[in-house]
Amino acid sequence: MLRNVLCRFLIEPVFVQRNITYTPSVQAASSVFTSVRNFTDVKDETQQAFDTSLLEFLVCPLSKKPLRFEATTNELINDELGIAYAIIDGIPNMIPQEARLVQKDSNPPAQG
Amino acid sequence: MAASIRLLVRRVLRRSSAVVSSAAGGWRLSARCCAQLSCRSFSDEAAEKSTHFGFETVPEAEKAKKVYKVFENVAQKYDVMNDAMSLGIHRLWKDALLHAMHPQPGVRLLDVAGGTGDIAFRFLEYVAYQKERQSRRTANSAQTPSWQDISDNYLGNREGEDEGEEFGPRKSRVVVCDINKEMLKVGQQKAQRVGLADGVSWVVGDAEELPFDDNQFDIYTIAFGLRNVTHVELALQEAVRVLKPGGRFMCLEFSKVANPILARLYDAYSFQVIPVLGEVIAGDWKSYQYLVESIRKFPAQEELKELLEDAGFCCVRYHNLTGGVVSLHSGFKL
Numbered sequence: 001m002l003r004n005v006l007c008r009f010l011i012e013p014v015f016v017q018r019n020i021t022y023t024p025s026v027q028a029a030s031s032v033f034t035s036v037r038n039f040t041d042v043k044d045e046t047q048q049a050f051d052t053s054l055l056e057f058l059v060c061p062l063s064k065k066p067l068r069f070e071a072t073t074n075e076l077i078n079d080e081l082g083i084a085y086a087i088i089d090g091i092p093n094m095i096p097q098e099a100r101l102v103q104k105d106s107n108p109p110a111q112g
Numbered sequence: 113m114a115a116s117i118r119l120l121v122r123r124v125l126r127r128s129s130a131v132v133s134s135a136a137g138g139w140r141l142s143a144r145c146c147a148q149l150s151c152r153s154f155s156d157e158a159a160e161k162s163t164h165f166g167f168e169t170v171p172e173a174e175k176a177k178k179v180y181k182v183f184e185n186v187a188q189k190y191d192v193m194n195d196a197m198s199l200g201i202h203r204l205w206k207d208a209l210l211h212a213m214h215p216q217p218g219v220r221l222l223d224v225a226g227g228t229g230d231i232a233f234r235f236l237e238y239v240a241y242q243k244e245r246q247s248r249r250t251a252n253s254a255q256t257p258s259w260q261d262i263s264d265n266y267l268g269n270r271e272g273e274d275e276g277e278e279f280g281p282r283k284s285r286v287v288v289c290d291i292n293k294e295m296l297k298v299g300q301q302k303a304q305r306v307g308l309a310d311g312v313s314w315v316v317g318d319a320e321e322l323p324f325d326d327n328q329f330d331i332y333t334i335a336f337g338l339r340n341v342t343h344v345e346l347a348l349q350e351a352v353r354v355l356k357p358g359g360r361f362m363c364l365e366f367s368k369v370a371n372p373i374l375a376r377l378y379d380a381y382s383f384q385v386i387p388v389l390g391e392v393i394a395g396d397w398k399s400y401q402y403l404v405e406s407i408r409k410f411p412a413q414e415e416l417k418e419l420l421e422d423a424g425f426c427c428v429r430y431h432n433l434t435g436g437v438v439s440l441h442s443g444f445k446l
Contacts, residue, residue: 059323061318064326094315094316
């Protein structure tokens with residue numbers, strides 16, 4: 001078992017290195033098309049990223065009320081409390097302490 | 113003689129009055145502070161309340177931060193370390209959890225403290241296998257259809273399709289919730305590598321304050337995560353809240369070994385070998401020291417069962433795996 005684990009541990013960096021050496025050659029070959037493709041790739045990633053079907057049961061952890069998905073800033077907004085939860089890499093961050101205040105005059109998120 | 117005694121008495125009285133006045137002053141100050149602070153003014157008193165972080169005693173407010181740091185450090189090497197430390201047995205424990213769960217297609221699972229997604233991926237594979245078995249069974253039975261079946265399919269073609277569609281759109285779904293972004297990132301990458309990205313959702317959330325609506329999930333699992341939560345009772349209450357009536361709570365956690373010989377071996381292995389492995393493989397002795405200490409501090413099987421019953425779960429049972437090294441607790445929300 002340990003041997004397998006150690007082997008995997010040793011092989012993994014080798015694979016990583018292989019990948020690193022591979023990609024520059026690909027980019028050099030298709031340099032004309034990469035700009036357009038990269039654009040679409042990036043777009044696809046962010047689109048696949050946040051799954052809006054989560055909104056069925058995702059609520060604000062503080063008030064337990066439904067949230068509004070703001071596509072422009074990629075945030076989930078609780079209008080009642082005036083706080084916004086960021087979505088990074090398609091993963092919504094629902095920790096109250098890390099939420100952003102939307103309005104300056106609203107109450108601050110609960111401390112603790 | 114009398115004079116000296118009187119002096120002594122006066123000194124004692126002065127000291128005691130000084131103590132009383134300072135205490136009174138303290139009370140007045142804290143009362144003012146409480147009035148000024150918002151609802152979570154508890155935080156002052158809570159900060160004085162301490163909890164265990166392994167064998168250390170730390171203020172409750174700090175435990176969450178420390179636990180976060182531990183998992184942030186080990187996230188990349190988490191799976192490798194699990195294999196090394198448990199000699200691969202953790203896979204059997206997680207498989208046992210899935211077999212006890214026996215999920216059927218169309219079920220919604222919430223995996224809390226699910227980090228790198230081990231339970232989530234096993235769940236999806238299990239459910240896919242169940243679906244295949246079901247479709248094979250219906251195919252076999254359809255090979256010699258009775259006249260009843262033929263007439264049903266002829267007339268109620270629509271009905272047949274509806275029945276099929278009940279299992280279609282209600283796809284099995286897993287939501288993995290973890291307080292640590294790094295662990296979820298590793299899980300997301302694993303999902304894409306294995307090809308199971310569809311059907312898993314990743315959410316950063318606190319087990320004590322879940323960002324999910326009431327009565328949403330069929331099954332709630334927490335595998336090797338409950339001991340890292342600062343307030344276990346709050347996490348259990350949240351579990352009761354988000355589970356549907358009839359939903360099942362399943363918890364896999366390190367527990368107490370009954371057999372004294374095995375316990376000695378286990379202790380020796382835990383304290384001598386595991387932190388060393390942590391240093392060699394993940395480069396982090398302290399995190400793994402915390403790991404083995406936190407296992408010792410966590411309540412034993414019966415105590416955890418009582419905690420579950422207090423939170424409101426019914427039919428709470430537990431099953432020891434590997435002689436009590438790990439125990440699987442299960443309860444229902446009825």
